[in-house]
Amino acid sequence: MRILFFGLGSIGQRHLDNLQAILSERHLEATIEAFRSYPVKETDGHFTKVKMLYHPDEIVGDYDIVFVTNPTNQHYSTLIQMFDRAKYFFIEKPVFESVKSIEKIITKNEQCYVACPLRHKLIYKKLHELVNANSVHSVRVIASSYLPSWRTSDYRNSYSAQSSQGGGVELDCIHELDYIIDLFGLPNQSYSTIKKVSNLEISSNDHASYLLDYDDKVVELHLDYYGKYNRRNIELITNKGLIEVDFIKNTISQDGNVIETLPEERNDFYINEMNYFIDLTLQGTVNINTLKQSLETLKIAIGEA
Template sequence: MINKKIIVVGCGSIGARHLKNLFSLRIKNLVAVDLDQKRLENLKRDIPNLKTYKGLETALRKEKGIDAGFVCTPTSLHIPVALKLAEAKINLFIEKPLSHNLKGVLKLVKLVKGKKLITMMGMNYRFHPGLKLIKQIIDERKIGKIYSIVAFGGHYLPDWHPNADYRKEYAAQKKLGGGVLLTSIHGLDYLRWLVGEPKWVFGHIDKVSNLEIDVEDVAFAFFETDKRIKVSIYTDFLQRVPQHGLDVIGEKGTIKWNFYENKVDIYDPRGKKWISKKFKFETNDMYIDELKYFLYRLKLRKHIEDLNIEDGAKTLQLALAVKTNYSIRKYFSFSNEN
């Protein structure tokens, strides 16, 4: 058993997944907070000795010595919940995206720095074996200079969580911080991770379907990095057959990744052939791996520099730039809050 006490705030799909994964990693001292009593009762059947509360304030008052808090609420509530946990000197794991705007972000950054808290964003695709391989190939310049990268994906929102009414999910509601751009922000995050920071960005979002939502269901962005790499990304809530992949164009070769086929294809122009790298992979593996990384850093009391909330704020600002369709000239500054 790992001697850590962890509270998870928000026990919908991702919160429940984290609780079950933490339990599988031998974290036995778990606390769950959610307004839905039925959710909590279902989780108690799966996780022995799980402590449950319908309010965060009550949980923080009664539960002492909490080592880390997982923020898994609807997006618009991330910052208020994170601030309460940080005030209680609790290390933070915040699900993507950091928020739906920049309000309160600077306050949270200053607070966690002042209290020397460990923070991590829930960006599980950075732990995907295919993307990790591509990152290694790019960093080691195995296909030379990178010219461009194209990411694409999409899924049909009503099929996302088949047992739920999609109209009631946070992704479908503006007031909860929904919309395809923020819901699928993983793409913008791993593109920054793979090829660097944008110098400018052009974006377009729209609502084109008959889905009963008040947010965008399609998003497109194009940007150039500080290394002059051209990047584009497309995502939507519309595709009946989900897809997720990317192409990387380099001076000495091409890389193709397909999430659903569990493989990375690398074109070798010298041999004029494709080389396939296949791997065994289950979707939950990357969620487990990100938890292991967070728990390891928590155990050593080592701060996470590459995936902390400041990094999450950079990805958020890029998404907001796409939403408002403007060019970034001084990319990412906390000097002012929006």
């Protein structure tokens, strides 16, 4: 296989490390190249087996897989640039920073996978079973965290802080909306409030709340960058009581009592996702998050549904 990465920031490096480990484990041969806008340090062990490219003219020929892990506002132009030169695309979430026309690239809809790592957690698979086994009347979802604690460097310089680069909690934390739609489908109507409300020194939005209306249920979603106590959970109010799934503690609770814990390391679900994607490229397994699907999610996320 011939593989090309666009962008090797923190998430790109994670995907690269996981990919290399899986290729070795599965005895798959591949050459890996990476296009970056600036040189890397020679001492950086991530890149010893990667051919680095620093000018577009160095991108020559066709590829089996292209990883689009550069800033969100560059995703669309990267896809257009490489559309005819790659068989499969792994696109980091969110797919774009704004709604784009995908008419030029729609023929590769099934070959474009948009990352949705939470769906590869063990506890998410259990959540799916619980939703199918219960009559769910309403749902509350929250993802609250403190942006300055995310970053090892100054959070004010991160892409998350820059609206011009596709930052903002409505895009950064699109995971929640993605899995809500996977669980319940697209809502009949959606309402949103997306704005900056805290004193964080950022130009992007730090708050997003949504109300999603379905025939038989209502879903409330809260996202923020300013919460000092990390929370990432979903509450299902069902005909049998309250079910809560905590994605940080990896616990399932019934009416306030923990009934199951599914321990998992932080990188495990990224490994699961990468194995899934390799199967998609080699065996043609079903693409669970195509360009079209991710674009519908994006429309709701930015309040344009």
